[in-house]
Amino acid sequence: xxxxxxxxxFTAITIAPIVYILITKNVIRAVFSxxxxxxxxxxxxxxxxxxxxxxxxxxxxxxxxIVLMVFGLMLTKTTLNKGFIxxxxxxxxxxxxxFLLFISLAALAAQSRFKVGFIEQTGDPVAQIGQLFLTDFIxxxxxxxxxxxxxxVGASYLAKKSGE
Amino acid sequence: xxxxxxxxxFILLIVVIGVYSERKIAAFIQSRYGPMEVGPKGIIQSIADxxxxxxxxxxxxxxxxxxxxxxxxxxxxxxxxxxxxxxxxTIEIGGAQIHTGLFFxxxxxxxxVLGILMAGWGSNNKYSYYGAMRAVAQIVSYEIPLGLSVxxxxxxxxxxxxxxxxxxxxxGSLIFGLSTGYQVSGFLAWNVFQMPILWVSFLIxxxxxxxxxxxxxxxxxxxxxxxxxxxxxEYSGFRWGIFMLSEYAMMLLVSFLAAILFFGGWQTxxxxxxxxxxxxxxxGTEWGVFWLVLKxxxxxxxxxxxxxxxxxxxxxxxxxLSWKYLTPASIxxxxxxxxxxxxxx
Numbered sequence: 001x002x003x004x005x006x007x008x009x010f011t012a013i014t015i016a017p018i019v020y021i022l023i024t025k026n027v028i029r030a031v032f033s034x035x036x037x038x039x040x041x042x043x044x045x046x047x048x049x050x051x052x053x054x055x056x057x058x059x060x061x062x063x064x065x066i067v068l069m070v071f072g073l074m075l076t077k078t079t080l081n082k083g084f085i086x087x088x089x090x091x092x093x094x095x096x097x098x099f100l101l102f103i104s105l106a107a108l109a110a111q112s113r114f115k116v117g118f119i120e121q122t123g124d125p126v127a128q129i130g131q132l133f134l135t136d137f138i139x140x141x142x143x144x145x146x147x148x149x150x151x152x153v154g155a156s157y158l159a160k161k162s163g164e
Numbered sequence: 165x166x167x168x169x170x171x172x173x174f175i176l177l178i179v180v181i182g183v184y185s186e187r188k189i190a191a192f193i194q195s196r197y198g199p200m201e202v203g204p205k206g207i208i209q210s211i212a213d214x215x216x217x218x219x220x221x222x223x224x225x226x227x228x229x230x231x232x233x234x235x236x237x238x239x240x241x242x243x244x245x246x247x248x249x250x251x252x253x254t255i256e257i258g259g260a261q262i263h264t265g266l267f268f269x270x271x272x273x274x275x276x277v278l279g280i281l282m283a284g285w286g287s288n289n290k291y292s293y294y295g296a297m298r299a300v301a302q303i304v305s306y307e308i309p310l311g312l313s314v315x316x317x318x319x320x321x322x323x324x325x326x327x328x329x330x331x332x333x334x335x336g337s338l339i340f341g342l343s344t345g346y347q348v349s350g351f352l353a354w355n356v357f358q359m360p361i362l363w364v365s366f367l368i369x370x371x372x373x374x375x376x377x378x379x380x381x382x383x384x385x386x387x388x389x390x391x392x393x394x395x396x397x398e399y400s401g402f403r404w405g406i407f408m409l410s411e412y413a414m415m416l417l418v419s420f421l422a423a424i425l426f427f428g429g430w431q432t433x434x435x436x437x438x439x440x441x442x443x444x445x446x447x448g449t450e451w452g453v454f455w456l457v458l459k460x461x462x463x464x465x466x467x468x469x470x471x472x473x474x475x476x477x478x479x480x481x482x483x484x485l486s487w488k489y490l491t492p493a494s495i496x497x498x499x500x501x502x503x504x505x506x507x508x509x
Contacts, residue, residue, distance in 0.1 A: 055268045
């Protein structure tokens with residue numbers, strides 16, 4: 001009972017900011033409302049017993065990506081007083097495309113057989129995830145690690161170039 | 165529930181006492197009296213200040229971005245306060261029982277950056293803007309040595325649950341992770357004595373913690389002489405008070421974490437020596453709270469002491485300290501702890 005009420009609340013927290021992003025013309029407010037949407041999403045993960053996933057969602061998306069986006073906005077040349085205001089462009093085609101996308105995604109979701117209900121959590125999820133990373137998913141894990149290393153080296157190279 | 169019932173009043177109390185003791189310690193260090201007028205030895209000074217602050221007008225400048233400006237202090241405080249939910253006070257009062265306790269704490273506390281950015285941007289003021297940029301750059305950079313130094317402890321204790329980490333530092337038979345055959349208890353079972361390299365880890369953690377809570381020598385985001393007051397320049401009255409409260413809450417949180425991760429949490433420092441059962445005598449619910457709070461107050465005292473002893477760093481010094489010294493050092497410590505763990509298993 002209380003779980004389903006919480007599910008509705010968190011779904012509302014996830015969706016309402018997204019609707020606000022569609023309506024608003026102020027980019028910086030849109031970015032901050034996206035952060036609230038991520039918080040709602042992480043609440044939904046907790047309700048689905050995916051505690052580790054929820055914390056990762058908080059750390060990477062709400063803490064990391066949003067800060068990156070705000071920094072990106074703030075470093076672009078702008079006048080401080082006006083803020084970032086955009087216009088709503090090509091409303092008709094935009095809504096048409098997104099409506100079609102929604103229809104096709106909804107059709108896919110209706111066809112697939114999702115397992116409904118909660119998966120019982122036994123033992124320490126962090127230890128289990130760690131063991132799976134280093135056994136069953138070792139190649140994917142190593143590839144991701146290598147990709148991140150390449151990205152880091154590339155980023156520092158670019159930073160050095162622009163500094164000199 | 166314990167977060168609201170215990171920690172919220174506790175933070176308020178610590179702020180009132182902390183402000184007073186900060187001014188008194190500062191006065192002592194600088195050979196002057198400090199607050200003397202209100203009450204005996206000026207003891208009611210911070211309560212008087214609090215009342216004055218609450219009576220002030222809540223000024224909302226015309227050109228601010230209203231929603232961002234108004235909600236920013238709440239986000240900063242809520243993010244830091246959420247971190248308190250997983251702290252264990254004693255063996256019975258364990259906080260939120262989640263497996264990812266420490267990870268959750270670091271993740272949720274890192275969200276205060278969002279509130280600072282909102283305040284800096286929403287204030288529509290150059291100084292606030294620069295203050296917010298500095299604060300965020302600083303907090304994001306110092307999260308890396310902070311996280312890595314904590315990871316050393318996690319690797320050694322093999323759990324993220326703060327209650328589990330505290331319990332492990334109680335009574336056992338291990339020294340440096342090796343079995344001795346004798347009973348080891350008290351301070352000898354603490355992580356810094358079990359794994360002496362963690363002393364370095366603790367130093368890194370403490371320095372990064374100072375930076376995270378924007379304390380001197382890392383108070384560039386609010387340096388009065390350069391950028392007025394940083395991201396809270398435009399705030400007044402109660403909203404400014406929330407920023408102040410958040411800073412002290414962050415100090416408190418860092419101190420709690422240091423005590424739990426490195427110095428045994430709610431465990432007593434006294435070991436059992438032969439027939440003299442000092443450990444058993446000083447263990448219990450009330451004792452647990454007492455020891456933890458005592459350790460925390462000790463760390464807060466050190467933070468205040470450092471504030472009045474060191475000058476502020478420059479921005480480039482700040483960044484090179486984090487990236488060129490603390491981060492590599494904490495990676496090396498992580499490596500050593502890992503190797504040691506491999507050897508003794």
